[in-house]
Amino acid sequence: MPTPPPADVIEPHLHAGEIQTPDELRQQLATGRLTGLTVQGLRLDLAPVPDLTGIDVAGTLFVGCRFASREVGADLVRRGANVVPPFSGLPYPTQPTHLYTPDDLAAGFAEGGFAGMYDTRVYDHYRAHGGALPDVKEALGQRLHDHGVDNALADATRAWLAGHGPQSVVGIMGGHAVRRGSPAYRMAAVLGWELARADRLVVTGGGPGVMEAANLGAYLADRPATDVTAAIDLLATAPDFADHHRYTATALTVRQRYAGVPRQRGDELGWARSGGLAIPTWLYGHEPANLFAGRIAKYFSNAIREDTILRLARGGIVFAPGRAGTVQEVFQAATKTYYGTDGASGAYIFLDRAYWTQELPVESLLRPLLAASPFGDLSASIHLTDDVHEAVRLLTA
Numbered sequence: 001m002p003t004p005p006p007a008d009v010i011e012p013h014l015h016a017g018e019i020q021t022p023d024e025l026r027q028q029l030a031t032g033r034l035t036g037l038t039v040q041g042l043r044l045d046l047a048p049v050p051d052l053t054g055i056d057v058a059g060t061l062f063v064g065c066r067f068a069s070r071e072v073g074a075d076l077v078r079r080g081a082n083v084v085p086p087f088s089g090l091p092y093p094t095q096p097t098h099l100y101t102p103d104d105l106a107a108g109f110a111e112g113g114f115a116g117m118y119d120t121r122v123y124d125h126y127r128a129h130g131g132a133l134p135d136v137k138e139a140l141g142q143r144l145h146d147h148g149v150d151n152a153l154a155d156a157t158r159a160w161l162a163g164h165g166p167q168s169v170v171g172i173m174g175g176h177a178v179r180r181g182s183p184a185y186r187m188a189a190v191l192g193w194e195l196a197r198a199d200r201l202v203v204t205g206g207g208p209g210v211m212e213a214a215n216l217g218a219y220l221a222d223r224p225a226t227d228v229t230a231a232i233d234l235l236a237t238a239p240d241f242a243d244h245h246r247y248t249a250t251a252l253t254v255r256q257r258y259a260g261v262p263r264q265r266g267d268e269l270g271w272a273r274s275g276g277l278a279i280p281t282w283l284y285g286h287e288p289a290n291l292f293a294g295r296i297a298k299y300f301s302n303a304i305r306e307d308t309i310l311r312l313a314r315g316g317i318v319f320a321p322g323r324a325g326t327v328q329e330v331f332q333a334a335t336k337t338y339y340g341t342d343g344a345s346g347a348y349i350f351l352d353r354a355y356w357t358q359e360l361p362v363e364s365l366l367r368p369l370l371a372a373s374p375f376g377d378l379s380a381s382i383h384l385t386d387d388v389h390e391a392v393r394l395l396t397a
Contacts, residue, residue: 004339018151020097025050034060034081041065041095041148044072057081064095064144087141091118091125094141096148099156100298102275102291106252114245114288119298123285126300132283142300150304153297157277157312159268160201167346169201170395171313173329174210174320174351176287181236185213186229187351187388188320192217192276193228194392201272203313205305205329206280206290206298208241210320212251215292219275220258231258241288251291271295277312281305310336316346316395319362321355330362337381338373345381349391353384 019025019039028034033056041064044050049068058080066086067073073083086094105119114120129138160168172191178184192202192214202218204211216235220228231254238246271294278293283302290296299305310317310333317333319326330348337345348366350356356363363384370378383394 004341007343020151020155029055032056036060038063039065040151041093041097044068052076064093064148084144087137087144090138090141092122092141092145093148094144096145096152099149099152100296101271102255102289102293102296105289105296105298106248106291109248109252114248117248117289119285119289123282126282126285132302146299146301146304149297149299150308153279153308156271156295156297157201160272163269164199164201166312166314166343168199168315169203169312170195170315170346171203171309171317171333172210172214172320173205173317173322173326174214175322175326176207176209176211176241176284178209178213178320179236179239180212181232181239184210184320184352186232188213189217189220189228189232190225191318191351191388191391193221193225194389195395196221196273196276198392198396200315200396202276203309204276204278204290204293205309206278206293206296207284207287208247208290210322211278212290212292215275215278215290216254218273219255219292219294221273223258227258244288247288248291251288255291279305279309279312306332311342314343314346316349318349318351318391318395319356320351321359327360327362330366334366334369337378338370340373340375345378347394348382349394350382350384351386351388351391353386356384 017037019028019037020041022042025039025042028037029050032054035056036059038061043066045066045068052072057076060081061084062076062081063084064086073085077083105117107118108121109117129135134142172188174188178188188210195202196218202214204214216231217228220231234254235250238250241247275292275294277295277297278290279297279299280290281299281302283300297308306329310329319330333348336342350363363382367379367382370381385391
């Protein structure tokens with residue numbers, strides 16, 4: 001097993017040379033220079049169309065930008081810029097400048113049902129172009145897209161981390177097949193609700209089951225517990241995610257019925273307190289989108305996605321019952337904790353004592369592993385409980 005890389009290799013960085021909004025571009029154009037900067041994913045073909053003719057663009061990188069004409073892009077190249085235009089024929093942006101919202105993923109559902117929504121159309125395209133082993137053009141488009149999501153995620157979480165610290169971010173893992181309305185689903189929803197009310201940023205893998213329940217609880221954090229119960233009861237009328245259309249339609253009904261309190265303009269963190277964060281992948285695009293997260297960092301690469309979830313969840317992780325995927329996440333997280341790869345880790349909460357000690361006795365392997373960490377005995381970070389309230393207490397103490 002290799003030693004972990006130095007901290008400066010993997011920690012998020014501020015890239016001062018990136019221009020990602022029209023306002024940032026206007027401010028920079030006023031200086032007459034874009035030299036050496038990167039302009040990402042902007043619509044430079046929409047009014048007011050910026051005049052770039054007199055701007056120094058030597059070494060400027062325009063990636064994923066749309067221009068008023070091909071001649072504009074060609075002129076930039078002649079003057080020393082590098083231009084990577086959006087790829088034609090792709091249903092997704094090659095350089096997204098912001099994270100997805102539930103409305104983004106569900107766009108088209110009202111007109112075309114599950115098959116017509118953005119999330120499904122991207123998944124269908126993904127499958128048609130090689131899935132996890134895409135052709136060259138598709139691979140480049142996907143890598144550019146995921147890099148844009150990386151940037152957008154760093155931007156979206158920066159203000160939260162600055163105000164609350166990394167120990168305020170809690171991951172919730174568990175089985176995707178848990179049915180709506182089941183005891184495990186209700187427990188995960190209460191967990192997300194209590195954590196969000198305790199000013200924790202809830203992060204999940206963005207799938208159905210335990211993950212949807214946790215984001216649902218966070219989505220309803222400003223509402224009483226009776227609304228959480230009522231929302232779950234409504235969702236339970238479409239309990240199985242394999243019934244894609246009804247599953248999605250019911251989620252949208254709940255979102256509409258229990259819409260969050262309107263936030264003030266400029267409230268950068270309203271999404272964090274209205275559903276938290278989900279980090280899914282189109283590798284599992286056969287599962288309907290989780291529409292209760294406030295922001296959604298959806299990747300093509302599952303490996304990047306899994307590492308990103310665990311890197312962010314420094315305030316602890318709750319592992320609800322799950323199978324192979326959840327067990328993989330347990331030991332992937334343990335590797336980071338063992339080596340201190342991402343800094344100090346919070347508590348590991350295993351929800352359902354009998355499941356994790358008898359059915360899948362993960363604890364018996366994990367405890368001696370963390371006891372032998374180079375940073376000392378970390379086994380005390382492992383907790384088993386059947387009580388969601390105790391789990392919240394351990395994560396917020």
